[in-house]
Amino acid sequence: MLYIFDLGNVIIDIDFGRVLGVWSDYTRVPLANLQKSFVPGEAFERHERGEISDEDFAAALCQELALPLSYEQFAAGWQAVFVGLRPEVIEIMHNLRAQGNRVVVLSNTNRLHTTFWPDQYPEIYAAADRVWLSQDMGMRKPEARIFQKVLEEEGFSAADTLFFDDNAENIRGAEACGIASVLVVDKSTIPGYFAASAALR
Incomplete structure (x- = not known):
């Protein structure tokens, strides 16, 4: 996954x-x-x-x-x-990888910000298999091509992918590509999603 x-x-x-x-x-x-x-x-x-x-x-x-x-x-x-990291999400990312899943970051960001946050928050690169950045890709969410590029490069189908984002427009863009998506509304969304998933198993 x-x-x-x-x-x-x-x-x-x-x-x-x-x-x-x-x-x-x-x-x-x-x-x-x-x-x-x-x-x-x-x-x-x-x-x-x-x-x-x-x-x-x-x-x-x-x-x-x-x-x-x-x-x-x-x-x-x-x-x-x-402002600061969400350590509970970093922990979930590590756990997903430990279970054999592929975990990546896909961010609309910019060169200036990437002179700051990777050094300030090294935990992000440590928790991800790969970090995809819009300014390196020449495209940004919610463009379909950015999701298609990540799927192609990562070797996964849309059906085997789950996307988390706080922007409803980006969610719609991913869903239009067939990717199941979760709108992150606050800090409880992602821990709550995985707690509910675990309860269903």
């Missing part, structure tokens, strides 16, 4: 409010203004596909939000998104 785990708010808690808070502190732009105007758009998606550089992404977002930030200030805020 192939188990695919998203990263943000599945394995690691993330909070974009923290990002906006740092940028607000640097610029004195009111946080409420940033919260209203921050919407992941075209630059965000292109950055996640690796189509634009970190510097170009920072410039585009600063222009969109009217933020007078240096690149260093932008990056400091961007890395503040990470």
